Amino acid sequence: MRFPTAAAGDGSDAINRGDYSATYVSLKTDEGVEGAGFTFTNGRGNEITCAAVRALAHHVVGRSMADIAAEPVAFWRSLAADAQLRWLGPEKGVIHMATGAIVNAVWDLRAKLEGKPLWKLLAEMPTDELVRNIDFRHITDALTPDEAAAILDKGLSSLDDRRTVLEREGFPSYTTSVGWLGYPDDKVRSLTRQAYAEGWRAMKMKVGGPIDDDVRRARVIREEIGPDALLMMDANQVWDVDEAIANMARLAEFDPYWIEEPTHADDVLGHARIQRAVAPIRVATGEVAANRVIFKQLLQAEAIGVMQIDACRVGGVNEVLAEILMAARFGVPICPHAGGVGLCELVQHLAVFDYLRVGTTLSGRMVEYVDHLHEHFTDPVRTRGGRYLLPSEPGYSATIKPASIAEFSFPEGPAWR
Amino acid sequence: MRFPTAAAGDGSDAINRGDYSATYVSLKTDEGVEGAGFTFTNGRGNEITCAAVRALAHHVVGRSMADIAAEPVAFWRSLAADAQLRWLGPEKGVIHMATGAIVNAVWDLRAKLEGKPLWKLLAEMPTDELVRNIDFRHITDALTPDEAAAILDKGLSSLDDRRTVLEREGFPSYTTSVGWLGYPDDKVRSLTRQAYAEGWRAMKMKVGGPIDDDVRRARVIREEIGPDALLMMDANQVWDVDEAIANMARLAEFDPYWIEEPTHADDVLGHARIQRAVAPIRVATGEVAANRVIFKQLLQAEAIGVMQIDACRVGGVNEVLAEILMAARFGVPICPHAGGVGLCELVQHLAVFDYLRVGTTLSGRMVEYVDHLHEHFTDPVRTRGGRYLLPSEPGYSATIKPASIAEFSFPEGPAWR
Known part of the structure; x- marks a missing residue:
């Protein structure tokens, strides 16, 4: 989607200009529940993140929420360390933003399936499950799983x-x-x-x-x-x-x-x-x-x-x-x-x-x-x-109204025709 | 282009696997001289860098080599700091690799027009022109234009x-x-x-x-x-x-x-x-x-x-x-x-x-x-x-044989059909 924000000067700064855009991901379960996620981009850049989401989509289409929740880091790495896409990063820019859009949609879906706002789902999650959702690769010199667990346990009080x-x-x-x-x-x-x-x-x-x-x-x-x-x-x-x-x-x-x-x-x-x-x-x-x-x-x-x-x-x-x-x-x-x-x-x-x-x-x-x-x-x-x-x-408060999706889809939406 | 390298284990390492690919840029002058440039990628990732080259192409199509050579940093920034694409980086990953493919093609073209291998064009270039080709933004705390000029002047001897x-x-x-x-x-x-x-x-x-x-x-x-x-x-x-x-x-x-x-x-x-x-x-x-x-x-x-x-x-x-x-x-x-x-x-x-x-x-x-x-x-x-x-x-030794381009273009080349 693109929104016509540039003409008003909204969002103008020292280095970025363009119409605010988003690459919007919608995941539907067989039961019809829908999870939404997106990454924010700028004007023409959105076509590139859309191409990246398409290149990653097969990692999530057909998976079950239960399987993903059971091995969250394996799922996350299937996206963030895709052996054919990691060379384009690693873990940065276009491919990482596309990963974010998909991962965010998975969390929106999960929170909806559990009937909770995301903040509540996370705040009430057992410490060991939160820790299991984090890929500690390349950060253990700053934060170990044990250190993370200690912080999260302490946060349960009050x-x-x-x-x-x-x-x-x-x-x-x-x-x-x-x-x-x-x-x-x-x-x-x-x-x-x-x-x-x-x-x-x-x-x-x-x-x-x-x-x-x-x-x-x-x-x-x-x-x-x-x-x-x-x-x-x-x-x-x-x-x-x-x-x-x-x-x-x-x-x-x-x-x-x-x-x-x-x-x-x-x-x-x-x-x-x-x-x-x-x-x-x-x-x-x-x-x-x-x-x-x-x-x-x-x-x-x-x-x-x-x-x-x-x-x-x-x-x-x-x-x-x-x-x-x-x-x-x-x-x-x-x-x-x-x-x-x-x-x-x-x-x-x-x-x-x-x-x-x-x-x-x-x-x-x-x-x-x-x-x-x-x-x-x-x-x-x-x-x-x-x-x-x-x-x-x-x-995760990520769902965009169907009428807005129709209106501002680029280039086919009425707002852009 | 994609080349079927994965089956032989060539290029396999601890983190990357896939068929070696390249996003190939060809710039033709009105006189029929052709400059080639590319960025190397891996398998499916190549479609994303191709999308990025398309999003950047308008910065070079229709330009004259003389204009680009006269204001090289302005040209470089038109690609590397495109106001609608910089958000996807900045200066990293997919969009930066696409910038590299185009910029490399420009240099191949220029070297061909001057009848020299790129190393010779650069080695014989006057110091002030080499310095004018560098964007010093964000590196002046490590290298100033004057420091660069001193190194390049010294390199002229012997x-x-x-x-x-x-x-x-x-x-x-x-x-x-x-x-x-x-x-x-x-x-x-x-x-x-x-x-x-x-x-x-x-x-x-x-x-x-x-x-x-x-x-x-x-x-x-x-x-x-x-x-x-x-x-x-x-x-x-x-x-x-x-x-x-x-x-x-x-x-x-x-x-x-x-x-x-x-x-x-x-x-x-x-x-x-x-x-x-x-x-x-x-x-x-x-x-x-x-x-x-x-x-x-x-x-x-x-x-x-x-x-x-x-x-x-x-x-x-x-x-x-x-x-x-x-x-x-x-x-x-x-x-x-x-x-x-x-x-x-x-x-x-x-x-x-x-x-x-x-x-x-x-x-x-x-x-x-x-x-x-x-x-x-x-x-x-x-x-x-x-x-x-x-x-x-x-x-710049970047030109791929027409027969190879035809054979290994993906997905339409005979090697992939």
């Missing part, structure tokens, strides 16, 4: 109390809808004022254009939100390492809480150097971190102060479980990346699981919120006063 | 003497044809004996199966080649970090010169730990290093003792130039990855350029040699006594 907190208050979040690079200053100011009035006390702006423009826009937002609300900045990888350090020295006067993606997503050592230079400002990254091995190194190198997991970049729920547990092991808070197509819908489940069973605190936790495209989902996110309300329907 | 050496002696190489995991011990022994008789004094075996099997096969090869010839080992990423260190402690008795891909290709910090533990055995990697940013970190972290550039994994010749110059800046020898489809044909040009203009020594330099599929190329590699002979035809 779990009901934490759920009560979420039922009462919702999950903290921040908004990115105020400061896209494509917006003029007066639009930034009015959107910031509106968001503040709605209750948001944490907002993110894009940086990475001419530095004087970034400074001017940061001043507009800080003027509107006052000294106490949090202001985050996101450079979308546009800077070199030394350039990031120099630019953050200029932007520091606006007291940013974090600088997100200050340089190339693969540059673990570069992020570490930037983190040492800009502290106490935190370095945040993750929406383009290719897999658990990159996250492992970001943690080992003390390169980040905030870890931004993504639901669709890596190999789906199983790999995100590994990432959440590694973050807990290294004491770094998780603030999931959202926006795009349906990322808010997905990551709320992951953030809630992290709080209930792994991280066990809301301190430093926020889920990104972007007010785009929720109307196409059958179980859209709901927010109140800058907080996500706990999802209650069975599944 | 260049003719070095070319005379190559014309007389050829370029050193090693063979990987003796020790694929799919071969039984007696085949390994007879192939090793044959290679030694042909003059090879450096051979590579695959490891990463059960360690006792690896030990047994290493003993067979070392028995055949004696104590002085070089034995390299390649684990194709199958080990965890601590597992690699433990296994190399057992394999050390066979005096390996390097251990290649001991763990996940993205694990810069893991390679660094392994390198510290196994020294003086060298850690080698690169055939799956996604881009120049990964190579930069491998060098910065002192994680490798041998850097294995690949001609088709990254964004083509322009990005490899950056990698060759970074290796020189950090004093690490380059031993290019080859094999697959046509990788020997391509990397010989890169290794020769490195020796003539950048590294300026043959010490520690070897090009991999695998005896597969050369018969399909119009200008195949030629070897004598374990050395590559200098290519002399204009271009």
Whole structure:
């Protein structure tokens, strides 16, 4: 699917432009239950991830949910380490995103079959089963199965109390809808004022254009939100390492809480150097971190102060479980990346699981919120006063309405003809 | 194209299996000159890289060679940072390999138009033009344009003497044809004996199966080649970090010169730990290093003792130039990855350029040699006594014979029908 978001400047940043797209996977059981999953992409890129899903589909078509649940890592590896496709990665980019779309659909299906929202399915899952769902290959130097089990066992205590907190208050979040690079200053100011009035006390702006423009826009937002609300900045990888350090020295006067993606997503050592230079400002990254091995190194190198997991970049729920547990092991808070197509819908489940069973605190936790495209989902996110309300329907909130699928399928949908 | 290599066990290692494939790009000028480029893939993966080349093709179709040569980084970025495709990477995996196929075809075309083999075009190119062909974004903390220019200027002295050496002696190489995991011990022994008789004094075996099997096969090869010839080992990423260190402690008795891909290709910090533990055995990697940013970190972290550039994994010749110059800046020898489809044909040009203009020594330099599929190329590699002979035809030796294209096109070629 493609959605015509580019014309409005929505989603514009220092490096990405195009219509928000998604490669949508639907798995139907013989009994007619349907699991949905997707990976978020950008414009023309979506055709390539669709080709990758087709190349992987035979690993899931005809399988039974019970068999997959019984040997989850074997299933996961059949996708992530397909002997004919691994050369195209390994575990990164197009093929890994396609793996994620399929794996996410399997989890949506499973949660629906068990009649629970995904966060609840995961939070209530026995420790040994959660551990059996994680592929520890290539991360045992940072997290062993025993260490993971210890964290998950500890998370069982007071779990009901934490759920009560979420039922009462919702999950903290921040908004990115105020400061896209494509917006003029007066639009930034009015959107910031509106968001503040709605209750948001944490907002993110894009940086990475001419530095004087970034400074001017940061001043507009800080003027509107006052000294106490949090202001985050996101450079979308546009800077070199030394350039990031120099630019953050200029932007520091606006007291940013974090600088997100200050340089190339693969540059673990570069992020570490930037983190040492800009502290106490935190370095945040993750929406383009290719897999658990990159996250492992970001943690080992003390390169980040905030870890931004993504639901669709890596190999789906199983790999995100590994990432959440590694973050807990290294004491770094998780603030999931959202926006795009349906990322808010997905990551709320992951953030809630992290709080209930792994991280066990809301301190430093926020889920990104972007007010785009929720109307196409059958179980859209709901927010109140800058907080996500706990999802209650069975599944992973991944299902798109049939009418939206028909309308925005590319290129044959009426929206594109 | 697909070639039926899987049935013979050729190319089998600890993690990849399938028929060798290539996504082949042909660029024709209005005058009928044809440039060829490709990226090497594996089996079914080739359909995905083909889709990616189609998504990028509009950046090159209709352009003039003169315009591209005048603004090479702008052209390179139009592919590598396409605003709708960068989300699928950035600069890694499927989309980056597709970029490489197109960029390689552009260089083959340019070399043919100038009537020179690629190595000669590059070695004789003025320093400022070579520097203008490199995108320094995200690597200036390791190599600046001025540092690159200084290396290239220095490489101009005695260049003719070095070319005379190559014309007389050829370029050193090693063979990987003796020790694929799919071969039984007696085949390994007879192939090793044959290679030694042909003059090879450096051979590579695959490891990463059960360690006792690896030990047994290493003993067979070392028995055949004696104590002085070089034995390299390649684990194709199958080990965890601590597992690699433990296994190399057992394999050390066979005096390996390097251990290649001991763990996940993205694990810069893991390679660094392994390198510290196994020294003086060298850690080698690169055939799956996604881009120049990964190579930069491998060098910065002192994680490798041998850097294995690949001609088709990254964004083509322009990005490899950056990698060759970074290796020189950090004093690490380059031993290019080859094999697959046509990788020997391509990397010989890169290794020769490195020796003539950048590294300026043959010490520690070897090009991999695998005896597969050369018969399909119009200008195949030629070897004598374990050395590559200098290519002399204009271009990048990338052109596949029309009859082979017809025969092995997938799925419509007669070989597959």
